[in-house]
Amino acid sequence: MTDTALPEPPPKRSKLPLILGLVLALVLGGVGFYATRAGLVPGLGSAEPEGEKAPSPLPDIAFVAFDPLVVSLGPGARSRHLRFTAQLEVTRKTEAEVRLLIPRIVDVLNSYLRAVSPADLENPAALVRLRAQMLRRVQIVTGEGRVRDILVTEFVLN
Template identity: 65%
Template sequence: MAEAETPNEDEPPKKASKLPILVGLVLALVLGGGGFYATWSGMILGGSHAAPEVEIAGPLPNIAFVPVDPIVISLGPKASAKHLRFTSQLEVNKPASEEVSLLMPRILDVLNGYLRAIDVAQLEDPSALIRIRAHMLRRIQIVTGEGRVRDILITEFVLN
């Protein structure tokens, strides 16, 4: 009978070959680079190198901005903040800018009254600012007359 070969205890065990790891690494780099080039060159996903055409906008509309004096409103005792600081500008049709400036005391009165009447929880809700802005714009348009004020731009709305 033939004796089975037994490993010699004096010899260290054979190390696993690193060839499969190197081959896998080289293949991954080659395939990754090829995929990048195919996508970048437009072979895949139909990319193009043509610069998008920039559409030149027409002339600006005939508008002007009328600043509204800052308003500071003290909030009630139940509010987490003590004051509301509000600053805005009105986007108006340019021919009506002097008329809107003349009506500024009335605009301030309407804004002051509205901001004092609104619930503090609504002031603290970040998503309520759009709704508050729409209400203020409608009140300003009623005071100034239709067609004069196009929009209200809120530049500062700070609760502190």
């Protein structure tokens, strides 16, 4: 008979380099976390503020609110009414002037919201475009530079 000797399997590799690499990665990760957290790495800051910093002063703004608007929607709409409330962001020196123009502002917003299609009102993504359109109309009524922004506080379809 022939002598068939099976080749010897290659020796198993040592797992020592893998274990050492894992331990070294954990140690270096911990040291890096500690150095960052303690503020030892420049430019990344520390967990505790270095000193009491005074907050920057608020901008010279005021908010002018007006009564909620209830707009009836057309017969093709799934909802019957829109309840809309907003506040106008103005500078303090123009606040009285804008308050004087509230009836005109309400009229413009009421007319605009009545003219918008019900599908646009029901689309949640259209609110950004609606805000921009309303802000532009309010700025035309009040004059440039008086109204900085319109903040929609309520927009409910029922």
